[in-house]
Amino acid sequence: MTNVLGIDHPLVCVRDLPTVRETYGTLGFSMKGIGKHPWGTSTCAIIFEKSLLELMSVYDTTLIDGYPAGDFRFGRFIHDALQEREGIALTALYSEDAERDAKSVIDRGGVCQGTIEFGRDVVLADGTPDRTSTTLKIFRSKTLPRLSNFACQQHKRHLIEFPEWMSHPNTAYGFASIAILAELSQQEQVVEWLSTIHGPENVTSEEPGLKSVRTGNGDFLVMDRQHASRRYGRLPESINSIEEPFEFAMDVKVRSLETLKSSIKGSGIQYTQVGDLVVLAETERLGGVILSFVEV
Numbered sequence: 001m002t003n004v005l006g007i008d009h010p011l012v013c014v015r016d017l018p019t020v021r022e023t024y025g026t027l028g029f030s031m032k033g034i035g036k037h038p039w040g041t042s043t044c045a046i047i048f049e050k051s052l053l054e055l056m057s058v059y060d061t062t063l064i065d066g067y068p069a070g071d072f073r074f075g076r077f078i079h080d081a082l083q084e085r086e087g088i089a090l091t092a093l094y095s096e097d098a099e100r101d102a103k104s105v106i107d108r109g110g111v112c113q114g115t116i117e118f119g120r121d122v123v124l125a126d127g128t129p130d131r132t133s134t135t136l137k138i139f140r141s142k143t144l145p146r147l148s149n150f151a152c153q154q155h156k157r158h159l160i161e162f163p164e165w166m167s168h169p170n171t172a173y174g175f176a177s178i179a180i181l182a183e184l185s186q187q188e189q190v191v192e193w194l195s196t197i198h199g200p201e202n203v204t205s206e207e208p209g210l211k212s213v214r215t216g217n218g219d220f221l222v223m224d225r226q227h228a229s230r231r232y233g234r235l236p237e238s239i240n241s242i243e244e245p246f247e248f249a250m251d252v253k254v255r256s257l258e259t260l261k262s263s264i265k266g267s268g269i270q271y272t273q274v275g276d277l278v279v280l281a282e283t284e285r286l287g288g289v290i291l292s293f294v295e296v
Helices: 017-026 074-084 098-107 184-198 225-232 257-267
Strands: 006-013 041-048 051-058 087-094 114-118 121-123 129-131 134-139 149-154 172-181 203-207 210-214 219-223 246-254 272-274 277-280 290-295
Touching (some): 006 172, 017 041, 017 257, 041 074, 041 172, 051 074, 051 087, 051 172, 074 087, 087 246, 098 134, 098 149, 172 225, 172 290, 184 203, 184 210, 184 219, 219 225, 225 277, 246 257, 257 277, 257 290
Parallel strands (some): 006 051, 087 149, 172 219, 246 290
Antiparallel strands (some): 006 087, 041 051, 114 134, 121 129, 134 149, 203 210, 210 219, 272 277, 277 290
16 A cells, blocks of 8 residues: 655745746746745745645745754755755655554654644634644655655645645646655665564565655655756756755646647747656756656
């Protein structure tokens, strides 16, 4: 059985959140406004069903050491990652029972650094006030920091998944996969980590240099540079120059590639068609990531 921890939302850390938010809007995503976390990070979400794409930055460095989970500081982690470079710093994993899922990770030899409970005030369309409620269970990798995760249980998901925010002109509706760049000599360590989170029974070796990890919502694809270039075309230097394993590409499901192509015409971002994928590789405008789309 597939582990229930699925891809919920990758955190794409950017230095200029308003500008990147505007760029993603020109690609045909319905964009929420910029919000704030109590630990100093600012956030903007693209909402799908049971998943979302989150753009994140830092708005107040005086808050980044708040809300500790053991020795983990969420704001500090994002701040430090952003000092290195833009891109995915953490990936949240969908959970309907964070306590249960953290226990499963621990039973497989993993460590949960701790728990963060938080909420944000919201106002419904009819003017009624309410408050979100979220539980996070932190799974940080000290040796593979950019592959760190946290289980994310939204206790009031109906306060996040408003239909008007889930209807995207480009027909996007979720994640097919997230790709991890790791050379063959690094893949054993990467797979060991992913097996701890998702269970070894969900790891498949496709061929030398390419592995897949099935989750409750989409796959993680672990690939060397040869496979990455075959899948996404020539890798930009901003991706190719990084030596540590990291999540470098997001494969977004769309209902129509033709509608997608029409949506992104006015963005000024060029796309290439590589097999079944429409690939956007201008990482300097997309927050340090390759963004691709597949019709599912």
